[in-house]
Amino acid sequence: MKTQFIIKEATASDVDYAQEIVDEIAASAQVRGTGIAKRTPEYIKAKIEEGKAIIATTKKGDWAGFCYIEVWSHGQFVANSGLIVSEKFRGEGLAKKIKEATFSLSGEKYPNAKIFGLTTGAAVLKINSELGYKPVVYSELTQDEEFWSGCKSCVNFDILTAKKRQNCICTAMLYNPAWEKDQKPKRTQWKERELDKDLKLFERWLKFKKTILLKRESKKNKNEE
Numbered sequence: 001m002k003t004q005f006i007i008k009e010a011t012a013s014d015v016d017y018a019q020e021i022v023d024e025i026a027a028s029a030q031v032r033g034t035g036i037a038k039r040t041p042e043y044i045k046a047k048i049e050e051g052k053a054i055i056a057t058t059k060k061g062d063w064a065g066f067c068y069i070e071v072w073s074h075g076q077f078v079a080n081s082g083l084i085v086s087e088k089f090r091g092e093g094l095a096k097k098i099k100e101a102t103f104s105l106s107g108e109k110y111p112n113a114k115i116f117g118l119t120t121g122a123a124v125l126k127i128n129s130e131l132g133y134k135p136v137v138y139s140e141l142t143q144d145e146e147f148w149s150g151c152k153s154c155v156n157f158d159i160l161t162a163k164k165r166q167n168c169i170c171t172a173m174l175y176n177p178a179w180e181k182d183q184k185p186k187r188t189q190w191k192e193r194e195l196d197k198d199l200k201l202f203e204r205w206l207k208f209k210k211t212i213l214l215k216r217e218s219k220k221n222k223n224e225e
């Protein structure tokens with residue numbers, strides 16, 4: 001029997017979950033072997049108190065998942081960041097529900113903003129694709145220096161700077177509300193199969209991209225020694 005979750009806009013009463021959220025984000029990144037911008041409990045608390053976060057809990061009050069909104073370039077861009085699900089509740093489709101709720105909250109608060117994200121995970125890529133995101137080059141994202149400075153704590157930051165902020169391990173995805181003035185067409189079963197096929201190709205490409213970029217950075221570092 002699947003766990004029943006309460007998924008809602010986070011409020012001040014949820015700030016006590018901040019440390020648990022931060023710890024889970026860091027642990028998840030370590031297991032995946034990917035870089036991630038570090039978050040502090042204070043930062044997570046601020047997002048909750050600003051009404052810019054979605055939280056999931058069980059009916060017993062156990063924390064289950066989280067995602068928050070960041071605003072950049074004076075409201076022209078919005079990022080849905082820090083998507084995380086507690087390890088004990090993974091595999092129940094919760095990440096998708098939280099992402100959908102965060103996406104909706106972003107649209108309500110910033111209806112004209114472009115929504116973007118950086119990801120190294122195929123699962124997040126699939127969720128984003130179903131919501132209408134498209135892969136884009138980094139130059140189509142916000143150029144707000146404060147956003148990019150958040151990558152300094154990532155283990156792959158040297159790659160980002162070496163590539164002059166045009167490429168890195170993460171894949172950039174963007175949703176522009178101007179793309180879809182009409183109602184989205186329903187995704188057919190055929191399109192679902194095609195998306196799954198594309199995601200398998202993406203996973204292989206991502207591994208290849210990571211290997212190549214890391215090898216090039218390692219070679220560069222050796223030449224500089």
